[in-house]
Amino acid sequence: MEVRSDEKKLKLQVKCEKISELRTQHSELLCLMENIKKTYRIGDEDVEALKGINLQIERGEFVAIMGISGSGKTTLMNLIGCLDVPTSGRYILNGKEVSNLSDDELSVVRNELIGFVFQNFYLMPYATVLENVMLPTIYLDRTTNDVEDMAMEVLRMVGLEDRAKFKPKQLSGGQMQRVAIARALINGPELILADEPTGQLDSKTAKEIMDILAKMNESGRNIIVVTHDQNIASYAKRVIRISDGLITDESLN
Numbered sequence: 238m239e240v241r242s243d244e245k246k247l248k249l250q251v252k253c254e255k256i257s258e259l260r261t262q263h264s265e266l267l268c269l270m271e272n273i274k275k276t277y278r279i280g281d282e283d284v285e286a287l288k289g290i291n292l293q294i295e296r297g298e299f300v301a302i303m304g305i306s307g308s309g310k311t312t313l314m315n316l317i318g319c320l321d322v323p324t325s326g327r328y329i330l331n332g333k334e335v336s337n338l339s340d341d342e343l344s345v346v347r348n349e350l351i352g353f354v355f356q357n358f359y360l361m362p363y364a365t366v367l368e369n370v371m372l373p374t375i376y377l378d379r380t381t382n383d384v385e386d387m388a389m390e391v392l393r394m395v396g397l398e399d400r401a402k403f404k405p406k407q408l409s410g411g412q413m414q415r416v417a418i419a420r421a422l423i424n425g426p427e428l429i430l431a432d433e434p435t436g437q438l439d440s441k442t443a444k445e446i447m448d449i450l451a452k453m454n455e456s457g458r459n460i461i462v463v464t465h466d467q468n469i470a471s472y473a474k475r476v477i478r479i480s481d482g483l484i485t486d487e488s489l490n
């Protein structure tokens with residue numbers, strides 16, 4: 238009887254050690270995707286946008302996701318950013334399984350962890366630069382003064398503190414994207430997701446935007462940028478290629 242119980246204890250101990258080892262491994266990871274699939278249903282036709290994505294992203298990485306139009310980049314980005322949930326598969330973000338969360342739960346995760354930058358900037362035209370940057374803080378329990386200080390701080394980080402009172406239409410495209418980056422930074426996210434952030438910009442301005450994202454990565458943030466432009470991808474430390482809903486290639490820069 239004694240022996241059997243010792244054996245049981247030992248088995249339990251080994252099991253616990255294995256679990257804790259797994260935890261430590263996973264705590265290095267910001268994103269872990271296992272066999273992620275996404276199917277959109279249009280009428281009675283299914284569009285398989287992602288067909289089984291396996292992806293691991295460690296903390297502190299700067300990753301580019303490349304692929305031609307229609308390959309599934311935005312779909313993957315939306316899943317990584319918890320803007321949508323997969324049809325099947327497992328997604329662990331920051332140590333927490335998020336594959337089956339409700340819309341409300343997803344929005345909490347997004348707000349705490351992720352800043353978004355899009356190709357079309359998505360600034361509010363009638364709000365000032367400062368007000369645009371302050372927008373993501375409406376869910377935080379903060380005083381207006383605190384929030385204004387935070388907004389000015391992130392505007393300084395993108396070199397736009399002297400444009401705080403401007404409206405978006407008084408800015409250049411590159412400046413608008415810098416405002417969007419400041420807005421993405423204001424809640425102190427660990428991860429910045431940028432979907433074709435330079436798609437609307439000339440190559441010189443695109444370089445300025447990528448330099449800012451590279452600087453954000455150097456100060457410890459994770460950056461994931463979606464692009465079909467090799468020059469933009471060259472800023473990342475790792476490039477993942479996606480084709481027809483599957484990862485086809487990976488390389489280090």
Ligand code: ADP
Nearest residue numbers: 277279284286305306307308309310311312313
């Ligand atoms: P990319 O960003 O690489 O251009 P997307 O992820 O936008 O690719 O699209 C991948 C595939 O999924 C395409 O065939 C596209 O038509 C389809 N798709 C994307 N979003 C939707 C949607 N909301 N409803 C239906 N089909 C979609």
Ligand code: MG
Nearest residue numbers: 310311312432
């Ligand atoms: Mg896209």
